[in-house]
Amino acid sequence: MTIMDDIESRSAPKHDQSAVIYRHRITTRVTHWTWAVALFFLLLSGLQIFNAHPQLYIGNQSGFEFENSVLSMRAMRAQDGTVGGYTTVLGRTFDTTGVFGMSGPADNPSYRGFPAWATLPSYQDLATGRVVHFFFAWFFVAAFLVWFASSLISGHLRRDILPSMADIRALPRSIADHLRFRFHHDGRYNGLQKLAYAGVLLVVFPLIIATGLTMSPGLNAAWPWLLDIFGGRQTARTIHFLCMAALVAFFVIHIFMVVAAGPLNEMRSIITGWYRTDGKKNEEHPV
Amino acid sequence: MSQFIINRRKFLTIAGVAASAIPLSGCDAFDSLLSGQSPVRDFLASANGLTYRAHRALIGADTLAPEFAASEIRQGQRPNGSTDPADAGYLALKDAAFSSYRLVVGGLVEKPASFSLAELRNMPARTQITRHDCVEGWSCIAKWTGVPLHRILDEARVRPEARFVVFHCYDTMNLGLQGAVPYYESIDLIDARHPQTLLAYGCNDQVLAVANGAPLRVRIERQLGYKMAKYIKGIEVVSSLAPFGSGKGGFWEDLGYEWYGGI
Numbered sequence: 001m002t003i004m005d006d007i008e009s010r011s012a013p014k015h016d017q018s019a020v021i022y023r024h025r026i027t028t029r030v031t032h033w034t035w036a037v038a039l040f041f042l043l044l045s046g047l048q049i050f051n052a053h054p055q056l057y058i059g060n061q062s063g064f065e066f067e068n069s070v071l072s073m074r075a076m077r078a079q080d081g082t083v084g085g086y087t088t089v090l091g092r093t094f095d096t097t098g099v100f101g102m103s104g105p106a107d108n109p110s111y112r113g114f115p116a117w118a119t120l121p122s123y124q125d126l127a128t129g130r131v132v133h134f135f136f137a138w139f140f141v142a143a144f145l146v147w148f149a150s151s152l153i154s155g156h157l158r159r160d161i162l163p164s165m166a167d168i169r170a171l172p173r174s175i176a177d178h179l180r181f182r183f184h185h186d187g188r189y190n191g192l193q194k195l196a197y198a199g200v201l202l203v204v205f206p207l208i209i210a211t212g213l214t215m216s217p218g219l220n221a222a223w224p225w226l227l228d229i230f231g232g233r234q235t236a237r238t239i240h241f242l243c244m245a246a247l248v249a250f251f252v253i254h255i256f257m258v259v260a261a262g263p264l265n266e267m268r269s270i271i272t273g274w275y276r277t278d279g280k281k282n283e284e285h286p287v
Numbered sequence: 288m289s290q291f292i293i294n295r296r297k298f299l300t301i302a303g304v305a306a307s308a309i310p311l312s313g314c315d316a317f318d319s320l321l322s323g324q325s326p327v328r329d330f331l332a333s334a335n336g337l338t339y340r341a342h343r344a345l346i347g348a349d350t351l352a353p354e355f356a357a358s359e360i361r362q363g364q365r366p367n368g369s370t371d372p373a374d375a376g377y378l379a380l381k382d383a384a385f386s387s388y389r390l391v392v393g394g395l396v397e398k399p400a401s402f403s404l405a406e407l408r409n410m411p412a413r414t415q416i417t418r419h420d421c422v423e424g425w426s427c428i429a430k431w432t433g434v435p436l437h438r439i440l441d442e443a444r445v446r447p448e449a450r451f452v453v454f455h456c457y458d459t460m461n462l463g464l465q466g467a468v469p470y471y472e473s474i475d476l477i478d479a480r481h482p483q484t485l486l487a488y489g490c491n492d493q494v495l496a497v498a499n500g501a502p503l504r505v506r507i508e509r510q511l512g513y514k515m516a517k518y519i520k521g522i523e524v525v526s527s528l529a530p531f532g533s534g535k536g537g538f539w540e541d542l543g544y545e546w547y548g549g550i
Contacts (some may be wrong), residue, residue: 053424060355060418062425065362121322126422127543128328132321134338134550135331208292217420218509218549222346224353233418233426 009185021049021187023275027150032270034143038136039247044120045136046244047113048129054101054113056241069179073100075091085111136213144205160189161198172273200250208243219270241243290343292401323543334544343458346549348477352508355416355428364429364490369419369458372518377457383500390439390486391521394453395488397444405503407488410434415483421512422544431506433487436522437480445476446526452479453523453531454505460538472516473485473536473546474507483508486519511548513539 007060013043024032055072072088073096085101087094093096103115116122120132167174167190174191177183184190189197203278213219214236230236259264269275314511320327352497372378379389414432421427436452451473459467485506488495494499502518507514514537528534533541539548 048419052422055425057425060359060426061361063362064365064425071354116315121318123318125321125543127539127545128321130422131328131332131335131543131546135334136543138337203318215420216342216550217352217418217511218342218346220418221350221352221509224538226352233420237424257322280376 017277018278020274020276023187023269024274025154027147027154028156028271029149029270029273031143033137038140038143039251041120041132041136042140043244043248044118044134045129047123048119048121049133050241051113051124052120052126052129056238057234058231058238059234060227062234068234071241072081073104073113075109083109090273106207141209144209147201160199161194163191163194163198167194171195181260185261185265185276187275187277196250198252200247204243204246204250208240208247211240211243215240335545335547338545338550341548342501342547342549346509348480349482350485350509351367352360352417355418357416357430359414360430361431362427364419364499365421365425365427366496366513367423368518369460370498372458374457374459374467374496375416376520377518378386380457380502381497386430388502390441390503390519392443392524393521394444394523394525395449396524397446398442400443402439403490407434407486407503410438413483413485414489415485415506415508417483417506417508419515420514422548430491431485432489432492432501433485433506435482436484436486436549437482439486439522440524443524448526449476449524450526451475451524451528451536453525453528454519455521455523456516457518457520468532468538470516470518470538471531472505472514472526472538473531474510474514478507481507481509490501508549509549513537514546514548 028181053062054068054074055062057068058070059068061068065068069088070090075083076086077083079191083102084095084097085099085103087096087100099115100113102109102111104110110116112119112124119129121128148157151161171191177190178192210226211230213223214230220227222234227233227236228238265276290318319325322328377529390406390407391399393399411434413435414430414434416428419429440452452475454471455474455475456470456475460470460472462468474484483506486503487500487506488503490496490499495504500519504517504521505515505519522527525531526545528536532538535541536546537544
């Protein structure tokens with residue numbers, strides 16, 4: 001690029017349609033950051049709670065004299081006499097020494113489900129894990145209720161989150177674009193984005209809240225149908241855990257996509273609401 | 288002042304770097320804030336009061352916990368906590384097959400009383416198949432037989448200023464420097480008068496085993512296992528929990544667990 005070109009591009013009327021648009025309303029931004037903070041603490045305190053009994057089951061109760069376990073993390077002595085951490089998933093056992101079942105320094109290992117760096121507090125303290133979990137759970141649920149009511153009323157849910165027929169038809173193309181790292185910055189969500197957000201906001205969030213409530217013996221009295229829906233308290237605990245894993249997976253992809261799509265622009269839009277489009281109209285979304 | 292003004296881009300960069308450092312720093316970063324003495328922990332724990340009030344508003348006073356079919360009894364009741372107390376008073380009772388046992392009922396009642404096991408067994412009983420939920424996360428279904436606590440309270444006639452029922456126990460828990468600390472628990476009068484709240488002397492059609500709290504343990508079916516004191520020595524009706532233990536209402540509560548165990 002020559003100096004003349006540069007001057008020209010700055011002084012001449014812009015050929016592209018790049019514009020700064022107001023993309024995220026205040027409700028979206030406040031609930032987003034409430035969830036971000038709450039889920040950080042809910043995850044780490046939840047793993048602390050899980051560590052008090054690092055085993056998951058299907059049904060009403062935990063099988064001590066019968067088998068209904070679907071996941072367990074524990075330290076065991078192998079046939080050669082060495083102790084290691086082992087994770088059993090659906091009857092298959094894997095050596096997970098250093099991460100699950102046994103972790104920490106080799107000369108002073110701790111026998112625990114998730115390692116110290118993944119729990120809050122880092123040491124074993126179920127009571128404090130519960131205090132942290134139930135504090136942030138209130139904020140998580142409150143933000144969900146505010147977001148759902150506001151999005152329903154404003155049309156955000158129908159317009160931006162629920163995939164339209166056009167989005168569904170354009171899915172193969174959307175997948176191909178993602179695989180080529182070709183992103184359209186027109187300020188609107190594409191089909192894959194809508195599916196991801198709808199999955200998290202309308203499936204995983206309600207599920208993780210409902211299964212959390214199902215584990216409460218008090219609420220079991222008030223709403224016993226929750227137990228019927230999920231197939232028992234221990235199944236609810238297992239689903240709660242799976243929802244957690246789904247949210248962790250979503251978080252990894254979410255952060256990856258923010259970095260890939262331009263972290264400054266994305267961060268600006270979720271903090272201030274303002275987003276710079278690239279001006280290229282996405283053909284999937286004729287406006 | 289002007290040198291303190293940072294532009295938005297700089298702010299975002301700093302915020303981004305700061306945010307990315309949180310997961311890297313490891314979770315011991317919060318340990319000091321969450322220790323037993325920390326005011327931050329006390330503040331977070333205040334949410335438990337909200338949970339308690341929400342549950343009391345949502346759950347009817349006499350709404351029953353789910354009961355299960357006999358086919359759901361697939362294993363013995365899993366024992367936890369004290370399973371074989373070695374305290375002298377308890378051993379003497381156990382050696383005599385609990386023949387000299389008397390449940391003492393006192394505190395804010397018009398008519399303090401005591402009951403032998405035979406007297407308790409002759410009172411109208413209730414049998415229920417319920418799920419026991421441990422705070423650790425596991426559950427176990429068993430059949431419980433006992434006398435509803437409200438019958439005992441009605442006989443002793445609770446005074447109007449009473450607010451809680453405290454269970455005093457024979458077993459002690461070893462707390463290192465503090466030595467042996469007696470187990471105790473407490474509930475409000477709503478759960479104390481709940482139809483499923485039993486002083487249980489039978490489990491799965493057998494006489495209550497020592498591991499499960501013989502001769503008498505309480506069942507509070509809408510709360511967690513640690514609330515359901517075993518090896519009960521006496522019941523005290525009170526207006527305040529401050530005089531007992533560290534004043535939090537129970538052995539585990541004094542160690543940081545929430546008093547309301549319905550969650």
